[in-house]
Amino acid sequence: MESRLLDKSLNPNKLLKEQFVSNLTGSSLTEIAALSTIVPALVVLRKWSSGDNTRRDAAKKNGDRVLPVRKDWMQYFCTLVVDYLTVVLPVLLVFTVLDEWAYMCSISLVILIAVYIMFKRSQSHLKAGLSQLPSLRADISSYRVSVVLVTCLCILAVDFKIFPRRYAKAETYGSGIMDLGVGSFVVANALVSRQARNITTMSFRTALSSISPLVFLGFARILSTSGVDYQVHVGEYGVHWNFFFTLAAVSILTSIVRIHPKHCGLVGLLILAGYQIWLSSGLNEYLISDKRSADLISQNKEGIYSILGYWGMFLIGVSLGYYLFVDTSLKGKNRNTQVVKVWVLAASFWILAIILDSYIERVSRRMETYSA
Template sequence: MEESAFYCVSNLQALPCNLEGSNASVCVMLLSSFGQRFVSNLTGSSMLEIAVLTVAIPLLVVFRHATISNSMAGGSLKKNDDAVAESRNMKTYLTTLCLDYLAIVLPVVSFVTVLADWTYIGSFLIVIFTLISVASKRYKFGGSSLSFQGDSNSLRAYISSYRFIVMIMTCECILAVDFRIFPRRLAKTETYGTSLMDLGVGSFVVVNSFVSRQARNIKTIGWKNAVQSSIPLIILGFIRFVTTAGVNYQLHVSEYGVHWNFFFTLAGVSILTSMVNIPPQYSGILGSLVLVVYQLCLLLGLNNYLLSNERGTDIISQNKEGLFSLFGYWGMYLVGVHLGNYLFFETSSSASKSSRWVRIRVWILCLSFGLLSVLLDRYVEKASRRMCNLPYVVMVFANNLQIFSILMLGDLVPGSKISLLEEAFNRNLLPTFLLANILTGLVNMSMNTLSASSFTATCILIVYTFVLSITAGIADFYGIKLKLG
């Protein structure tokens, strides 16, 4: 049966136009069955491979920073929103943007497709090239000793680079996973395990928490206003549910539930956080308490309920994964608020001292969370994105802090701290993500992605990521900044 399904999928485009009746029904049934198997029973990759990938990708950004001059950097071209776009050179801007794409985005596409089996070698080469570039640029500028002084501006640049990395990886994977060229070990796991795509939703929550109003110690809005501001996310959640159901997109119901999805999780976290107004200095304690209590509930039998294939007719049972994992994501967000305040927004009498200590704190936290994730995964419970258990939360923090620690090596590089492409994405993060979802839907409606050859899939992914990059760049060039919610 599985071979017949694969034959039907791989030869779908060649089926005769007059195929109808029972033959067509059988083919559609086989196609649906194969699509479900394509996203089911996945166990992920190793923590080591995920760690290597989260070293290589930020190193690509550092490498790009080491190869561009200040005149080409995003920071030097930063403009006011009301600036006149015609005062700048569009040709030079697009040329620099394309170079950013070739140096950062294109290698990322390769790492999750054609070079997926060469992850360790590729990462090693990137480390070597980056070290050579850093050394040569430091020699050119007369730098003879290592310096990690930095300043508050470089910290803001690293946060922007971090947000860009999370976004470009998410946008790349949500389409790449629909093709057979994307390794199944990097796709979302079914129950327990670790994979690159498992980091997606968790990283989004961490990104939001690090730079949230709560982390910056800005007066938070009431829960009623929080609900109103979350309405766009809720609407997007309903739109995603309707559209994916309409095109028969290959989703597995155990990911979030029958009706739940990523947008509902973000909205839920926002509403829960606004209902408990707590200073950022203490949010880490509350978040840790939520995570520990939730983990105890999982070990006492809640995990059996969440992993069971049996579902009732009530709304809670239909969406049990999404609803209960909300406690894990909320705890993650609260801990992220505390870390964001502790690392980036805590006041200090000396800016340079503050910047230096941020780097030390990030490296210590990265190592601590990394070690803790291994211990929890081995002795408490395997990491599970589906339930958002404590080992998963710790693993997400470990990998995200690792990205930060790599980006902070940029203080070794004289000159630029951010590229044009990074700045362009940061000005319209959510609109860019929405565009990525729209393009992903259009690709899935216009072709059968499971039957695409490796060459076709790679070409589509290159065009897709290039369109995203150019669109974000043009919007940034003309000072367009959309804010949703």
């Protein structure tokens, strides 16, 4: 303990940075829901306002060969600028200087989308418009890109005062918009995983090989943060653990315990329910406590025990990915029906999270209970 205090006294800037990101309680779930609505709404409006994808898809359907050397790079640059002005910049503003207008921006975007849909109906172009909508795979790609975009913006902005403290990671109980990042990555990976595509031929050696980059990044992060004496919040994952190790552990668990994607959703819910019961039985007090023994598990208790929450969330994502892309029983069904079911599922999870947060246990990044 004395050596830790000595290190802090030798590096006062590190101590100030740790205090700047410590003792935070997060935001409300309704505000997080509003912020989570803004990003996909902007992406949807940008897609609707652009005819690039439609023209490209039409060229592919006609069997035309598109030669890379003939690309119009100026057009690509202009598209990039428009994407930045219509998606990246608005997200950056709402997450910083316009944070007090988050609800208004969210409601306005939803109303704008609703008006556009009604306009398409009134123009009797609904059928044609729907036929030009991007595929579900394109939607998932947009979701994954949005997750990376918001993560990068928040990670870069969190060290500045212009970034609202309630958006940063909460200390123990509560949640900020940054607390959604890790869960979003897990779901994004699950939707396009081998398990979601019902590929069960992967051997254990192949699974180990596939997680080797994550293990490498995990150790690289340890070495880099310690090498530059960067502040690391021990209460997030533990002394040595980080999110790369969590992703690797989830991948190994999923490879060892092979579950058909049809049943992954139910199994994932059971794992989350069992983990929450374990937490309520006393595990939460152990994880919240700052006391740590010398063993490796105690040193990294937050990261190791939270694997159960991430695994349950991953299995639910696998089930959803299988339902959207692989399940042959859904072939030929109206795409709108699938979209509506996904919306209902998302709303159900939001309502469930609010109920659990109010009556069971507060949301906690430290215990990964927000995955429930």
